[in-house]
Amino acid sequence: MTTMTLAKALNSGLRRAMEDDEKVLVMGEDVGTLGGVFRITDGLLKDFGDDRVIDTPLAESGIVGTAVGLALRGYRPVVEIQFDGFVYPAYDQIVSQVARFHFRTQGKVRMPMVIRIPFGGGIGAVEHHSESPEAQFVHTPGLKVVTCSNPADAYAMIQQAIRADDPVIFLEPKRLYHSTKGEVDESATPPPLWQSRVVQAGTDATLVAYGPTVSTCLDAAAVAADEGRSLEVIDPRTLSPLDLSPVFDSVRRTGRLVVVHEAHLTLGMGAEIAARVTEECFHSLEAPVLRVTGYDTPYPSARIEEFYVPDLDRVLDAVDRTFGF
Amino acid sequence: MTTMTLAKALNSGLRRAMEDDEKVLVMGEDVGTLGGVFRITDGLLKDFGDDRVIDTPLAESGIVGTAVGLALRGYRPVVEIQFDGFVYPAYDQIVSQVARFHFRTQGKVRMPMVIRIPFGGGIGAVEHHSESPEAQFVHTPGLKVVTCSNPADAYAMIQQAIRADDPVIFLEPKRLYHSTKGEVDESATPPPLWQSRVVQAGTDATLVAYGPTVSTCLDAAAVAADEGRSLEVIDPRTLSPLDLSPVFDSVRRTGRLVVVHEAHLTLGMGAEIAARVTEECFHSLEAPVLRVTGYDTPYPSARIEEFYVPDLDRVLDAVDRTFGF
Amino acid sequence: MTDPVFGPAPQQATDDLELVQLLTPEGERVDHPVFGREFSADQVRGFYRDMTLVRRLDIEATALQRHGELGLWPQSLGQEGAQIGAGRALSPQDFGFPTYREHGIAWCRGVDPVRLLALFRGVDQGGWDPFEHNFGIYSIVIGSHTLHATGYAMGVQRDGAVGTGDATRDTAVVAFFGDGATSQGDVNEAFVFAASYNAPVVFFCQNNQWAISEPSERQSRIPLYRRAQGFGFPGVRVDGNDVLATYAVMQAALQRARDGQGPTLIEAYTYRMGAHTTTDDPTRYRLSDDVEQWKLKDPISRVEAHLRSNGFADDDFFGEVAAEADALGERMRRECHALPDPAPRDIFAMVHAEQTAELAAQQAVFDAHVASFEEVAR
């Protein structure tokens, strides 16, 4: 059991995966000598050499496209996209190539690739550095999409994603990289990658959150508890496929659900979760599923991002509103 | 009043827009001499010259990116993407540039651009020629997204989209191009672009469909009528922003809603419509909003596409199911 | 026009001074200072046979499309010289990444022509096993696969399969693409990566003069092979209708890659004699005169003339090949009709290597829906 930051947990998980399987490669902009702009690949070049830790030219489509070729040759590339907003030049390769090789070849070709993307806001950055692009990937068949919210998950999930034989979009809540510390038990057996977790049990209403908003929801639950309201908090961890059965169970008990994410409201994860939960738990719902999300505007300038990113107040306010129906 | 195909209506609408405003340009692959692979730009090169009808190099990011520059210089580019599946190389330019210039410059820069995309399946094509990429654009703030389902709308909407000062993704249901004919009144005043239309009134359940699935729903409504069930069919026409008030009105009366689209289920338009309608009409709903959509698989091979594209039976089946709750 | 400040203007795309040729359109063998080489009569007969069979394959498929058996067919007519020359230069361990018109390459890689039909019949989306043939499935998004080729070549480097001197081990990778593709960002990024890592990849561009309706001058105002110079690796233009020259140039480029000398761009200068695909109408954008001119440069006739005038082949040989072509055509017709439709329910299982509960559930709903109709039907 060691206490480490989320960044360090990812770094250790990557290292472990590279030790376990020599076909695992790390590639991206500045991942080598620099160790990545967030230092997630720190030290890997030194220990694994530049055949396995590849500083690439500055071209995201090129990075993902060559990673496809490396996967075809039997490698397991772990691609780093430097910031969420820079994944779009690689979008075509991801949705039309990475996601489809298995389908297109009726399973003759596998595409074991992990695309790591630091995502989300709250770091005071300029444009294109605070995006939450998960919905675009979740809408794309053939991709699996996961996101971690704490160091223990980060450590385990990155290894599980690398071991998976399908392409995985691995979203890392960048504002937690260095601010969140937690216990990591390197010898523990983690739960399956595709499994949700009830982070906190509760009885009055359910919150679903992932990545950076999990801690916001835990804070909200703590405040609500003081006010005598018991909130259950569930982290799906994997966004595609969605393991909603714990959410269904929860909503059948609580009758109220609020989904919280930073991505835009319209066609954000909340829409899908609302649609499915309503379909599944129609008669249990006391109120419609409410969503606390980023607005349908581009992510704003740093000085006002706090008004954009879902916070405790907006979450509690939504919970209140579910009791108003 | 003239009877014309949807393709011809678009062609006439484009011609009209080019006559009305000399800043309007048409650009894309094969739009000039060939008149486009679907002939939507047929004859325009001859009449407007190659300064205004531009055959471009084979590079979608280049097409959209140079269109941004032309818009900055005061032009109103109408870009043709040859097939839905080829819009992704331009995705970065669309979501990070086209969609954001207005926001980023606090309105100092406008981006009056139309990106025309033939979309949807049912034409027996090979991979990448039958995609329904609307959700990706609807999730992107700063874009407006519209789709026509009949010649009259096509004729009017393309002109309205070109006149709009905001970027518009204009989705054309390609399987209707040459198969659907309809009356077009070139002198009529069309309804506002951003307005839904109740295509057929009904009392028992509501169907929402757009683009290629509108006619499927009308067929379903006809069959249902024979069986004594009255279905209301609403075509939102514009997918972003969504004008759902007629849907809310309808659902308050019918209590039942089925959304039909070809795009994948997960985070397709149906998810958003379900979430909003449930929020707005919670106490009126007799059943959860159901979705009849493409599955969460890549679009399949042509020989089995009929099993993938929502058809009459699946729509009627879903309507039945809404009565089972 | 020469710019006084920046030097001579670049030459136009029509300039073909540097076209490598070993066999004239009339079937005469010529020499070339760099790529000149001998071919055995056997080898040339082999090329003739390959080209003739591939042409038949193409004609047959075109006919099948006309009869409604295929949704679409992209003709390789006229490009057999480029494709057989390139395809036959590959070693078994080399790996090729095609676009969608590389029927001749597929032929050389041992892909059954019926598998090509399957794709265009809509029975599958590329049904052969890339690893069985060391040949990727057809790729539709123009240019995207050039990056796959480059990445694969980076893998080859990591496997230590370049520059060992072992002819059965050293491996070259080829990306096949068209003149239109050279405008795509992906293709240029592939050039960047290939040069940066000195990857063992050959970029084989068939400049068939057209990208659907757009002439190759829309993509580049200088000969395309010169693009490579800008990225720091060699480019060469070869007469793509000359199977011998194409073979020789390709062979040299492949060897360069296998030896660890890095990437090469080959521009095979040829002509798309048919339509872009069976849904295209080339009379809308090009003159039949041009097509007539190119007929005179046909890749097969020149080899036939060469074989005949040198007594390398007699009527028996040509008769045998013709018979073989007939048999191939007949088999394609038969087996095309017999291609089974895929099972719709299988699409749910094809998405992932590890099936998800979500998709299994969608499959179950699908099954139930289909069953309900079967019930009704019964």
Next chain:
Amino acid sequence: MTDPVFGPAPQQATDDLELVQLLTPEGERVDHPVFGREFSADQVRGFYRDMTLVRRLDIEATALQRHGELGLWPQSLGQEGAQIGAGRALSPQDFGFPTYREHGIAWCRGVDPVRLLALFRGVDQGGWDPFEHNFGIYSIVIGSHTLHATGYAMGVQRDGAVGTGDATRDTAVVAFFGDGATSQGDVNEAFVFAASYNAPVVFFCQNNQWAISEPSERQSRIPLYRRAQGFGFPGVRVDGNDVLATYAVMQAALQRARDGQGPTLIEAYTYRMGAHTTTDDPTRYRLSDDVEQWKLKDPISRVEAHLRSNGFADDDFFGEVAAEADALGERMRRECHALPDPAPRDIFAMVHAEQTAELAAQQAVFDAHVASFEEVAR
């Protein structure tokens, strides 16, 4: 190493034989057969003043970042020669598309340095009016704006604003980008489009040797200016630390564009003396020795040496410029602190030219939420 088949291997990126230079690092004027030209003492003093003020601007902004007033700052330190040389060659009607480090170009286009601070303070996302300055706002997604420049240049062509001979009308467009950017598909597509339409655009690449931690050799193994050859237009490498040479080369390329002669690539060979941005730590990837070497080539010192040794400027002049720089620094500090935060509710109205009911509704919800807190606070 020369390849026996494909000719000489391309030269390495370190070769700088073709570097255009008019002023040596020691401040000596040298001639150049093509780009040699005279400069008035006034002009050179102007360059000195510009460079000095821009350096101060940069130092001041860096300090403001250190004091927590800015979220981030990308330093232009060391690149003043390239930027002022290029920026001063522009005519008022020319249009420039910058990346994010072009503070010197912004300066020449009359953008108030405080507006630059606004962006990096997080007060806006690019707050000047591009049309007021004929200068686009900073662009963050590497390479994307090179296509905007090319498209804008296509618009200029359509407006008939090239080749008229009217010096106040003929218009050139410039895309400014870095060595790293040259690997992006967008930049290469911009080259394709610019060449295909012979658009009046100058591609001005500041090769400052680094893309964050990656040396420019990762992007190209030959000098970057040669990339243009592959696309059929001229490329030239200039000493970017030589403001005179940069001005001369840029001037010629702009004139070429305005005259309707099409695109040019300029590689301004320079060095990023600072960190990539204030959050970067360059000691992790480069040697301080290199930095020391480049200090000797400083763009400002050489102009100062030249001015002094030729008696073109005296201590008074240098004193005045220093005072002006102090005043600029002081104003920047003051006005940076005073930059007002944006109103959060305004974001809803900024998305579209024509507001939507949806966003108006979201704004109303937002207002109500904020109001409820104000209520609580009261």
